[in-house]
Amino acid sequence: MKLINEKLEFLSRQDQLTNIFNRRGFELATQKVFKLAVRNKNTVTFAVLDVDNFKFINDSLGHSAGDKCLEFIGERLRDIFKRDTDFVGRYGGEEFVVLIAEGTGDMHLDLLERLRASIESGRVPYEGQQVKMTVSIGAYTLSEDFSLSYEGIIKKADDLLYISKRSGKNKITHKEQ
Numbered sequence: 001m002k003l004i005n006e007k008l009e010f011l012s013r014q015d016q017l018t019n020i021f022n023r024r025g026f027e028l029a030t031q032k033v034f035k036l037a038v039r040n041k042n043t044v045t046f047a048v049l050d051v052d053n054f055k056f057i058n059d060s061l062g063h064s065a066g067d068k069c070l071e072f073i074g075e076r077l078r079d080i081f082k083r084d085t086d087f088v089g090r091y092g093g094e095e096f097v098v099l100i101a102e103g104t105g106d107m108h109l110d111l112l113e114r115l116r117a118s119i120e121s122g123r124v125p126y127e128g129q130q131v132k133m134t135v136s137i138g139a140y141t142l143s144e145d146f147s148l149s150y151e152g153i154i155k156k157a158d159d160l161l162y163i164s165k166r167s168g169k170n171k172i173t174h175k176e177q
């Protein structure tokens with residue numbers, strides 16, 4: 001019984017398609033980590049990633065092709081953010097989130113750039129085709145002023161994602177305070 005409950009609890013935190021945290025799991029895992037980073041004044045970055053023109057991929061190739069693309073992003077996220085101070089999740093739809101709680105802001109930006117580039121150069125096999133996609137990212141780093149709340153840093157990263165989208169997509173907009 002205990003094992004079954006543990007399994008159910010685990011599943012309620014995972015996104016079934018990508019095998020990374022869902023929104024609930026991500027928030028449960030990172031809220032404390034964020035608070036601790038703020039208390040200790042350790043650099044911490046929150047990033048939001050959104051697939052570009054995902055509606056077009058779904059509409060032109062079908063929902064299964066779209067799902068394969070989301071799975072691919074889950075794999076890239078797991079490949080690149082593998083430290084136990086890195087957290088990745090699928091917030092819903094084609095939106096993913098990352099929290100990095102070790103290293104400098106420049107290091108965090110390097111990792112995110114590696115992610116962006118690996119998705120741009122990646123090809124997702126689907127029914128004999130090679131599907132291409134890009135992502136836009138907004139990333140906010142706290143390294144000096146730790147006055148933002150958890151919700152506050154998410155909002156900031158979201159605003160930066162919007163700037164990436166509006167200014168041509170396939171890019172990262174990063175800010176450090």
Ligand SMILES: Nc1nc2c(ncn2[C@@H]2O[C@H](COP(=O)(O)OP(=O)(O)OP(=O)(O)O)[C@@H](O)[C@H]2O)c(=O)[nH]1
Nearest residue numbers: 050051052053054055056058063064066067093094
């Ligand atoms: N295949 C698949 N599609 C999804 C899933 N969740 C959401 N979507 C689709 O994602 C698409 C999101 O479209 P929009 O919000 O218009 O965004 P977009 O086309 O990526 O445009 P930009 O964000 O401006 O680049 C919609 O077509 C949704 O149906 C999912 O789990 N699987």
